[in-house]
Amino acid sequence: MHTRRLRAAVAAVAALLAAGCAGAAGSHPAETSSAGATPTSTPPTSTAPTSSAPTSAPPTTSTASRTAPPSSTAPVRISAGQLAAGLSGILGTGNSYSVAALDLTTGRSARAGAGGGMVLASLVKLDILETLLYQRQLGGRSLSDGEEDDAEAMIDNSDNAAGDRLFEAEGENSGLAAYHALLGLHDTVLDPDGQWGLSTTSAADQLLLVRALVSAGSPLNAASRKYALDLLGDVEADQRWGVSAAADKGSTTHAKNGWLNIDRDNGLWAVTSAGVVRVGGHPVLMVVLSQHQPDFDTAVDRVERAAKLLATAL
Numbered sequence: 001m002h003t004r005r006l007r008a009a010v011a012a013v014a015a016l017l018a019a020g021c022a023g024a025a026g027s028h029p030a031e032t033s034s035a036g037a038t039p040t041s042t043p044p045t046s047t048a049p050t051s052s053a054p055t056s057a058p059p060t061t062s063t064a065s066r067t068a069p070p071s072s073t074a075p076v077r078i079s080a081g082q083l084a085a086g087l088s089g090i091l092g093t094g095n096s097y098s099v100a101a102l103d104l105t106t107g108r109s110a111r112a113g114a115g116g117g118m119v120l121a122s123l124v125k126l127d128i129l130e131t132l133l134y135q136r137q138l139g140g141r142s143l144s145d146g147e148e149d150d151a152e153a154m155i156d157n158s159d160n161a162a163g164d165r166l167f168e169a170e171g172e173n174s175g176l177a178a179y180h181a182l183l184g185l186h187d188t189v190l191d192p193d194g195q196w197g198l199s200t201t202s203a204a205d206q207l208l209l210v211r212a213l214v215s216a217g218s219p220l221n222a223a224s225r226k227y228a229l230d231l232l233g234d235v236e237a238d239q240r241w242g243v244s245a246a247a248d249k250g251s252t253t254h255a256k257n258g259w260l261n262i263d264r265d266n267g268l269w270a271v272t273s274a275g276v277v278r279v280g281g282h283p284v285l286m287v288v289l290s291q292h293q294p295d296f297d298t299a300v301d302r303v304e305r306a307a308k309l310l311a312t313a314l
Contacts, residue, residue, distance in 0.1 A: 083313045084112045090305050091290050098289045099306060100203035103314045104214070105282040110313035116187040116202045118289040119270035121258030122158050124196045126274065127209055129155060129231070131179040132170045133224040155231040155256060158239060167196055182219050183208050197260055203287040206274050210285045213254070214276060229254045232275060242273025243286040245304035246311040251278035259296055268292050271299035279311045286310060 078086070091097035091113075098113035120127075129151055136143055143151060147169065150162035170176070173190045180188055187202035212218040213225050213232075220228070232254035244253040255275025261267050270291040277284050288306050293299035 078312050086309045096292045098203040100207040101286045108314045120199045121260035121270045123258035123272040126256045206287040243307045246307040247277035269299045
């Protein structure tokens with residue numbers, strides 16, 4: 001019998017995050033205004049299916065607003081213009097990146113880059129997990145032992161075969177689309193051939209998926225949120241990169257990454273990362289999506305630098 005690994009520390013973090021986000025609405029965050037480590041290993045063996053990069057949407061413009069006046073002791077924050085310029089210098093211009101973040105304590109948020117057309121790669125496995133958990137809730141039952149095994153392999157090890165099985169079990173694109181409608185995703189386009197890694201999205205949409213893991217108003221109940229956070233907090237050591245680079249030293253991160261070299265993009269890489277990190281003691285939802293990157297190691301370095309820069313916008 002497979003037993004889910006619900007650690008006490010993760011449960012405490014999940015409870016804190018849920019409380020911090022309980023009153024938040026499930027919509028795109030308002031745009032506000034406010035650098036990395038390089039992995040030395042070769043790309044992990046688990047990758048999403050390779051194929052062509054879909055046509056990308058034009059980039060959006062990063063704008064700025066402030067929900068509360070800064071205190072005299074507040075840290076220096078970069079402006080929206082500085083954020084956009086810095087990200088373009090790191091990840092490239094046009095539709096090479098899309099980022100979003102939300103501080104659950106202060107309510108400050110930041111968003112910049114493309115408004116769609118970003119290849120998800122294995123980050124879509126978070127979507128597959130949430131959809132499965134929601135469907136099982138509706139059916140009034142828990143995951144089966146086999147589904148738990150596949151969910152663990154899909155998230156902790158980024159196993160593609162496990163992802164395929166769960167994707168099929170939940171109704172493939174139709175299942176994902178129904179959950180997307182519930183969350184109010186507007187920019188996510190599922191691959192019509194069912195190659196889930198080639199689906200495209202925006203950072204704003206992915207932020208809504210991450211938010212569903214910590215909000216009391218989420219379609220996911222407390223048990224489902226806790227289960228998902230436990231898996232995200234226990235990924236393989238060589239996959240703990242991405243937005244985790246922006247987290248406070250020694251803090252726990254709950255995140256999923258994706259990586260995919262795309263045939264029709266001349267073999268260039270899409271590297272993506274999203275999750276819940278602690279920045280300056282605050283729980284922060286963060287998404288960094290990149291594509292058109294030259295190789296895996298370079299892309300990971302750039303994504304981590306971008307995550308650190310994004311944190312300074314909050």
